Amino acid sequence: MSSEEVKIESYRLEGGEHEEITSLEEISEYEKELLAAGIDPKETDRSGSFLQQDHSVVFAKSLIPGLEIMAIDEALKKYPWLDEYHWNLVSQDMDIYTREVAERPTQGYFLYAKKGAKITLPLQSCLFISKERIRQNVHNIIIAEENSEIHIITGCTVSHRISSALHLGVSEFYVKRGAKITFTMVHNWAGKVEARPRSAARIEDDGVFISNYIMMTPVRSLQMYPTAYCVGENSRATFQSMIYAPKNSKIDVGSRIVFKGKGSRGEIISRAIAADDAQIMARGNLTGEAEEIRGHLECRGLMLSDTSMIESVPELKAQRKNLDLSHEAAVGKIAEEEIRYIMSRGFSEDEAIGMIIRGFLSLDIKGLPEGLARETKKMFDMTLEKVI
Amino acid sequence: MLEIQNLTVEVSGKRILHNLNLRIGDGEVHVLFGANGSGKTTLFLTILGFPSYDVVEGKIYFKGVDITEMDTAERVKLGMGVSFQHPPEIRGVKLGDLVGRLLERRGEGDAKALAERLKLSEEFLSRDLNLGFSGGEVKRSEILQLLAQNPDFFMFDEPDSGVDVENVELIGKITNEMLERDKRPSERKKSGLIISHIGYILNYIKADRAHVMLGGRIACSGMTEEIYNQILTEGFEGCVARCGGT
Ligand SMILES: Nc1ncnc2c1ncn2[C@@H]1O[C@H](COP(=O)(O)OP(=O)(O)OP(=O)(O)O)[C@@H](O)[C@H]1O
Ligand SMILES: [Mg+2]
Secondary structure, three states: OOOOOOOHHHOEOOOOOOOOOOOHHHHHHHHHHHHHOOOOOOOOOOOEEEEEEOOEEEEEEEOOOOEEEEEHHHHHHHOHHHHHHOOOOOOOOOOHHHHHHHHOOOOOEEEEEOOOOEOOOOEEEEEEEOOOOEEEEEEEEEEEOOOOEEEEEEEEEEOOOOOEEEEEEEEEEEEOOOOEEEEEEEEEOOOEEEEEEEEEEEEOOOOEEEEEEEEOOOOOEEEEOOEEEEOOOOOEEEEEEEEEEOOOOEEEEEEEEEEOOOOOEEEEEEEEEEOOOOEEEEEEEEEEOOOOOEEEEEEEEEEOOOOOEEEEEEEEEEOOOOOEEEEEEEEEOOOHHHHHHHHOOOOOHHHHHHHHHHHHHOOOOOOOOHHHHHHHHHHHHHHHHHHO | OEEEEEEEEEEOOEEEEEEEEEEEOOOOEEEEEEOOOOOHHHHHHHHHOOOOEEEEEEEEEEOOEEOOOOOHHHHHHOOEEEEOOOOOOEEEEEHHHHHHHHHHHHOOOOHHHHHHHOOOOHHHHOOEEOOOOOHHHHHHHHHHHHHHHOOOEEEEEOOOOOOOHHHHHHHHHHHHHHOOOOOOHHHOOOEEEEEOOOOHHHHOOOOOEEEEEEOOEEEEEEOHHHHHHHHHHHHHHHHHHHHOOO
16 A cells, blocks of 8 residues: 555645634634644643644743744744754655645744753644645744753644645654653544644754654544654654554554664554554664664554554664664454453453453553653543544 | 253364253352363353353353353353453553452452552552463462452362462462351352362362363262362372262
């Protein structure tokens, strides 16, 4: 399966402007959609928020010194030095989608943690689509300066009133020496939405980048292959993804880690469930270009129907002798024996299947502060509750 | 509590249990001995109602209800609880979560405290069900789930095989308590069926009656001590021969 090309022109660029708001609670009309993507309109325990509706940044505010949150257009004007970070990790010529974002950008966010700023409260950002057949071409830049720490919850979500849209998103993450970024992303699309995120991260000495990806709703097609470049010594990268694909979803997702710094480490862990007529391509790539690096790739798939498909493509590429790369991949159905076992504790068959599916998808989300980990888990459970 | 009449069972078309009869009264604990492959686990899973165990003849009554056609969850809700010989590994489902849900259903109890009784740590509760559990841990985790369930009728499939002396003692003592063996016979409400081929656990639990299975039949029944000693001296077949196949 190769992902079909999106007809970009069939989505519109006009009519996506909105007025700024002064509080997230003003768009209470869409509260459900925001909550589903992990966004708290009350901003409880948040270090700041960013909300883009279609083509307009309607809200961007940091609540904490050391953290900046603003629209990318504004940031590029305000900080000329940002040019160096703009299109540095992702190439404009990568494909038709990156070219589209380069030629017709429609905002995006700039998140910046100053040197030494350890911001343990998460910041929330949301890219929201509320207009039918709109095309959202965002470009995001996230920088964690030396020894800083930020935790980002980000949701891409659509209004319940629309069924089709195109989301193109370029994201460039810079993790400086000794810094840490955790990025927990929830995709909450609709049946006819197409999405093509294009992300890359650059991690310097002793830096840590952790990406958690959750998607549980149908999508017409989604294709992405984010890459982390561990350029620094002892840098770390982790990608975890939990995907439940129902209906006609066509999903082609993977993560790649390129180890360029001595002693860097990384892992890619993915869980994918295919139900109904869903098709999932689960990729993973570890490329070792430096000494003493270690990487592991684990990809598990669960089939819930005979008309769905999962194809798992793990790749390891080694270019040094002193390194260690490994992978595990497994695809199967729920074992009857497991269902019976749980039923023998007095649970119905449906309850048993629900528990097994929930267990299968629930990864220990690593690297998050305790409160955020708990909250992410809750959000994850809530999402799962809705679909299973 | 449990009455099995003339039970014949097939698994994938192969006849494994033949015209088996068994009756366990309220407050009674029985032991089922038998060589490997004699059909003990088959009987256990048939009582539990696993669908691949096809009852071709006979009836199973539990608390006076005909459960022969009932599904597993329903039987368990009637008050049955089991510990498995070889439970499956279930990735991502935490032992503690399962125990928590069992306690929630009962509306009382604390998972951590129960685990402590079985010398299982809080960290252990956060592990995936049976994944990488040692032999003794598997058995203790099964008993922990039973403690959380607190059923009226217990079935244990080999709770003592592959378990070290200390753990047999621990499991034995707790099982004895769960089965209310420390109470006076007239006060006992719980019943049980313990499957064992080695009988170590009987050092800690006094069973009212013992049965020996051979070739898918109950070939011999009697006082626990007598039967156990005969098995030790003369083996399963010798014991059955002496018994005359009653
Ligand atoms: N699914 C199956 N298909 C075919 N044969 C089976 C199946 N399950 C059990 N059997 C056979 O039935 C017989 C009884 O098996 P069972 O597991 O009940 O024995 P057991 O008494 O519990 O033995 P052990 O002491 O080794 O646990 C064995 O010969 C076994 O191979
Ligand atoms: Mg057995």
